[in-house]
Amino acid sequence: MRSLALMVLLMLGGCASYGTKPIPDDPDYAPVLPAYDEKPLAATGSMFYDAGAQNLYADRKAARVGDIITILLQESTSAKKSANTDLKRNSKVDLPAPEVLGAPITIKGKTLGVGIDGKNEFKGQSDADQANQLSGSISVNVIRVLPNGALMVRGEKWITLNNGEEFIRLTGLVRADDVSADNTVSSTRVANARIQYSGTGAFADIQQQGWLTRFFNSPLWPF
Template structure:
């Protein structure tokens, strides 16, 4: 029973990092199509008037549900941290031997003096250095227009390779003022951005630890 319990904990610890695998055509990233409304017929006397058309002199920028925005991925992060801790403690206690009438008190010729000393040293150092960079472009759909005019966007891009797929996913909120005249926006101007860049298949699998290795690196391992 003890061996079975240990094996169960190992399996659970190894499987703790598993989750649903990303797949193309995920319903959570399905494109949002604009609602097709029947245009009202307005009698203006002109055969070229279109009630639902955009302004002839306006920029062709995304502003409605279903419109497409191209997000330029310009992510670059760098973090560095260094810390040093050093603690020292030293203590000493010396109790001289008691004396009676000027003579030290002894037991079998041994004095009763006591001396205690101790040293405690601790030194710790830690360094962390991390840098990430992501560049490219991904086109996303406007899935909702908020009351203040900002746009909620969502989209993904899948690239099929010989031994697997690579994908980029992005969700976030974009201000219409940040969209340029050519209908692009920098990823650094996407609020609450969630950007995923990963892959599936043989290349992605060989970079993952096995379930036993993940167990020994998980919080369930007591040592």
């Protein structure tokens, strides 16, 4: 009865965890708006002078909290592994029968010689091949400027389809020098990148195992 109760609790726990899905407008990915400081303009005699404006001769590159950077997704990974193992071991022991006056000692017509012959052999082979590729783009916000000038970025993109939704989420660190003049950065230059690409709806649900199947395939299943 205790084992049955424990199994029921585990299955209920799996059922409770099943159904936790990402949702749009997650507070963890909410955009960060820049702070507006209302500073009085100094009277300089110019009609177009603005103390907070950027240099007219400099690129308008993202460098402040709230600025937008477009990350160009150019992720491509490939891994291949092959292993072959072949082990063999032969053992042989031969003890001749003892002799007395040149004649072997026998018991009921059988000699006392001992012979042992053993053979062990193991052969294994494994192959693994995996490739992933992700391309596209996502615009993110600068949420923090670190003391060394690095930009902490974060953002998400949701696309609603007929049978569900697809989303891309990205967080990471970008060097200000890697931001191009059109405010784009390759994803290969994002440090500590966390990229999520998944979806919700019928197509996403059909690719997932049921909670009971996942329980039987988990390490918690004792058999």
